[in-house]
Amino acid sequence: MMNGKDKATVTAPTAEDIRALVQPNRVHRRAYADPAVFELEMERIFSRLWIYVAHESQLKKSGDFVRTRLAHHEVLVTRSDDGRINVLRNRCPHRGARLCMSERGTSRLFSCPYHAWVFRPDGSLSSVPHRKSYPAEFDLNDPLNQMQRFEQIAVYRGFVFATLNPNPEPLTTHLGEMTDVIDNLVDRAPDGEIEMADSSFSMEYRGNWKLHMENANDIFHPSFVHSSSVMPARRAPANASILDQDQTREMLMANGFGYEEWEGIQLNGLAAGHTYMTNFYNKGVLSNQQTDPVIARYRAALAARLGEDKANAVLGMNRFNNIIYPNLIINAQYQQMRVVTPLGVDRSLVRIFCFRLKGAPDEMFHRSIRFLTTLGSPASMILSDDVEMLERCQQGLERDDGPWVDFSRGLGGDRAEAAGAVSGLASEMPMRVQFQAWVNYLTAEAA
Amino acid sequence: MLDYQTQRRIESFLHDEAKLLDGGDFEGWLKLYEPQGIYWMPSQPGQTDPLNVASIVYEDHGILSIRVQRLLEERALVLTPMPRTTHLVSNIEAQSGEDGDYTVQAAFVCIEHQADKQRIYSGRHTYHLALADDSFRIRLKRVDLVNCDGTHVPMAIPL
Numbered sequence: 001m002m003n004g005k006d007k008a009t010v011t012a013p014t015a016e017d018i019r020a021l022v023q024p025n026r027v028h029r030r031a032y033a034d035p036a037v038f039e040l041e042m043e044r045i046f047s048r049l050w051i052y053v054a055h056e057s058q059l060k061k062s063g064d065f066v067r068t069r070l071a072h073h074e075v076l077v078t079r080s081d082d083g084r085i086n087v088l089r090n091r092c093p094h095r096g097a098r099l100c101m102s103e104r105g106t107s108r109l110f111s112c113p114y115h116a117w118v119f120r121p122d123g124s125l126s127s128v129p130h131r132k133s134y135p136a137e138f139d140l141n142d143p144l145n146q147m148q149r150f151e152q153i154a155v156y157r158g159f160v161f162a163t164l165n166p167n168p169e170p171l172t173t174h175l176g177e178m179t180d181v182i183d184n185l186v187d188r189a190p191d192g193e194i195e196m197a198d199s200s201f202s203m204e205y206r207g208n209w210k211l212h213m214e215n216a217n218d219i220f221h222p223s224f225v226h227s228s229s230v231m232p233a234r235r236a237p238a239n240a241s242i243l244d245q246d247q248t249r250e251m252l253m254a255n256g257f258g259y260e261e262w263e264g265i266q267l268n269g270l271a272a273g274h275t276y277m278t279n280f281y282n283k284g285v286l287s288n289q290q291t292d293p294v295i296a297r298y299r300a301a302l303a304a305r306l307g308e309d310k311a312n313a314v315l316g317m318n319r320f321n322n323i324i325y326p327n328l329i330i331n332a333q334y335q336q337m338r339v340v341t342p343l344g345v346d347r348s349l350v351r352i353f354c355f356r357l358k359g360a361p362d363e364m365f366h367r368s369i370r371f372l373t374t375l376g377s378p379a380s381m382i383l384s385d386d387v388e389m390l391e392r393c394q395q396g397l398e399r400d401d402g403p404w405v406d407f408s409r410g411l412g413g414d415r416a417e418a419a420g421a422v423s424g425l426a427s428e429m430p431m432r433v434q435f436q437a438w439v440n441y442l443t444a445e446a447a
Numbered sequence: 448m449l450d451y452q453t454q455r456r457i458e459s460f461l462h463d464e465a466k467l468l469d470g471g472d473f474e475g476w477l478k479l480y481e482p483q484g485i486y487w488m489p490s491q492p493g494q495t496d497p498l499n500v501a502s503i504v505y506e507d508h509g510i511l512s513i514r515v516q517r518l519l520e521e522r523a524l525v526l527t528p529m530p531r532t533t534h535l536v537s538n539i540e541a542q543s544g545e546d547g548d549y550t551v552q553a554a555f556v557c558i559e560h561q562a563d564k565q566r567i568y569s570g571r572h573t574y575h576l577a578l579a580d581d582s583f584r585i586r587l588k589r590v591d592l593v594n595c596d597g598t599h600v601p602m603a604i605p606l
Contacts, residue, residue, distance in 0.1 A: 199490050199501040202598040228523035232516030240509030242483065248510050349598065354501070365499060372501045379488065379504045381517055384601030385524040 012040055015443035022435045025408035029397040031435075032208040032405075037442075038345035045326050045441050047071040050154065050161040050174050052328045052339055055355075057158065057195040059085060063106045063121050069341050069349075070150065070162055076100055076110070077160060080122035085155065087162045088123040089148035099147070110147070123147035157186045158194065177419055178274045181322040185332035187314045190301035190359030194335070197369065200353045201376045205387045207394035209327065209342040210434070212350060215386055216321045216329055216338075217275050217430035219265050220409070222255035225389050229381040230256035247367060248374045250284035252381060262426040270420035273325030273437025275430040279318035279333065285367060286334065288315060294363040301359055323430075325437055335368040336375070346394050352376030407431045449541050449549075457541040457551055457576065460583045465534035468605060473515040476605065481577060481584045482508055486605065488590040503595065503602070518603070525603045530561035532604050536572065548586065549576045555590075557606050568606050569593050 013036055021028040021037070030037055054066040054077040065078040067090060074090040076099075092099050092112040099110050099119070109126060110119045118126045124147075125140045139145065152163045154171035159182055161171055172179060186194055205212075215221065223230070233252035241248065257280070266278045281287060288295055303311040315333075322330045329338040335355040343349055352375075354368040375382055397405070410427025423429040449457075460479075467476040480486070488503040497505045506514065517523050538554040551574040559566045570593045575586040590606050 197499075197501070201490065201501065201503075204598050204600060225524060228517045228526075229513070232513045232520070235516070236509065236513050240512070241507050243485075243505065243507050243510070248506075249513065252513065362499075369499060369501050373503070373505060377490075377501070377503045378599035379602040381514060381523075384603060387601050388524040 011036055013037055015445075018439055018442045022439050024432070025411050026404040026406050027435055029400075029403050029405060031438075032210060032394065032397045033345060035345045038208075038342070040442055041438075042071050042342070044444065045438070046342065047164040048168070048444075049165070049326060049441065050163050050168060050171050051326075052159060052324070053077050053087060053162045054085075054160040055158055055196045055353075056085075056155065056160060057193075057355075058104060059160070061106070063108050064104075065100070065102075065107060065121065066104045067100055067102065071164055073150075073164075074098065075150065075162075076147075077162075078121040078123075080120065082122070084122065085153055085160055086122050087150040087153055089150070091148070092117055093145055093147065117145075119147050123149050157182050174272060175324065176270055176272055176274065178270070178276075178322060178324050180317070181276070181319060181324075181330050181332050184314060184317045184319075185330060185335065185355065187306070188302070188332060188335070188360075189357040190298070190305050191357075192305065193358045194355040195358060197354045197356060197365075197372070199369070199372075200351060201372070201378060203350045203352070203378055203383070203387065204343070205348055205350065205390055206346055207348060207390040208345060208397075209340050209348040210438075211390040211393050212340045212348060213323060213327065213329075213434060214431045215390060216323055217267070217277070217434070218428075219257060219262065219267070219277060219280075220426045221389070223257040225385050226252075226255035226382055228385065244367075244370050245285045247285050247370050250286060251281065251371070251374050254281050254283070255382065263424055265424065265426075267423045267427055267430050268420060269422075269430045269433030271433075271437065273434050273441075274323060275433055276319045276322040277430075279320045281320075281334075286371075288318075288333070294361055294367075297361050298357075298364055301361070305359070323434075325434065334371045335365075336371055338376070346398065407435070449543060453543075453549075454539075454541055457549060457583070458539050460576070461536045461539060461551070461553060461572075461574075465536055468534050469532050471518075471529070473518045473605070477508070477511055477515050479583075479585050480508055480511065480588075481586050484508055484585045485587050486511055486585075486590075487587065488592065488606070489595055491596050492591070494595075503592070503599075504590075514605075523603065525601050528562055530559045530604055532560070533558045534606070544575070547578055549578065549583075550574070551576060555606065557604075559604060566600070568602075570595070570606075 021031050051070055053068050058066050059079040062079050062081045065076050067076055076088045076090050078086045080086055090099050094117050095114055097114050099112055116129045120126050125145050150162055152168055154161050156171055229252040233249045236249055239246050261280055269275045318333055327340045337353045339351045341349040354372045356365045407428045410423050410425055410429050414421045414423040414429045421429050421433055464479055485507050487505050490501050490503050494500050535556045536553045541549050541551045544550045553572045555572050557568040571591045573589040576583045577586050
């Protein structure tokens, strides 16, 4: 499951090599297709930056765990008896076998099925069978006999991040003003708490991880890539479905961008590589209308907790595809989250989640679930076409003919503001911002 | 146990459905559904709740018709080139249910070939069929993929 390549066989590109790959208006195909560049990304981006690993609602009681990935490692994120969150390598230190094969669950102990070394949820070794056959100096408390721990863990309002970097900057420094979108997601819950839904989707595509992050920034493509669902949705009668108050049809139609959307959607990019845009779902049940009885009940519940003004401010924040560099995408207003995990230079895993707003009407959660299915299911009429396009890009970029990818749209038209760059006009500014951050991270020598 | 003739008619109905899908006659396939008929592909084994648990597909006629139009007319990217499929249904067990309905269980395999890719889907179908005017209509078709909660690649052709 993990990338098994031996890192030592690849010569690392120099800072000069990396800088040469990114020009103001274009990027070299090696950024997407060169295994040596990918290894450097794993070392300097996915091992050094804060990476989302779990949500606290998955780790409510001791023994709760989630299996996920951190850089090249498969890890278990656990809650131990002392109440702490632990990030442990999912590997028995005895013979190296993977320990836990479940995606998530609750377990008092993690037992290796090979020779029955048994570990506690904090990674400590609880017991080995036939203790006396091990040497006298064999010590259960020796860290080498325990599950390997990754110590750098930080939580922002329930979102658990970890890093292999021994000296990371504070998580809130890395997040910068992207804390706003996490705040907004949590603040939308009338009870002040969100809970990750039990169901989610996992999709794998044959393409570089950055292709997905760029696509999530790209407001030019939907009119073309998604026309096969926009056109039939436009022709379909309103409210023909009895299941979803027309949500699916509205979502499909919303990808029918024209000049108005291209010019009107504002794009924002921050120096750390984070980006977001203004929203474009402005019709139907997703548009937060006062006339919608579900929204009215929800607003009232939220206002009872926050007061009218604060509730209006929270619901008024409508930023779409908030990308926290390198690989986390949050849509607070629909309680959606995506995590893109690189598996190899040309293989990526996309996991798509949603949250329940505690204290909100059940119908709000049903809409989030419907959003998850419509946009994130493997049978999605939207995502499936995106993935096809990402794979075609990778197929083209793997061949060494025509080495440059063009990112010039909007160049020169971006406005610099205090926090970063701002643009309308379907600019490719967000991709340029991501690549500038990418160069900065990859060329930084020491952690 | 149903009488032999009813059992045979139900089997034929399922075989005809598979043939419509293999032949790319998705409009014909949609006509097998009642106007309120539902196509449901859960994302979890044994899933009972389509509202609080995400489904791979949970669509009634109104949304399915958009899906079918997309397959037929607009040349979706994921359908270039158009996949070719073999839908197999077997182990068909039918029972009569309430209000003249029939409940049908079957195992399925679908091989999908597209350009340089070949994919295999398998699992179980559960149908609620209504008999009206001497022909069956689908009230509910539930598709339980063996890998419903696994890691997926994009799916386009109904199973």
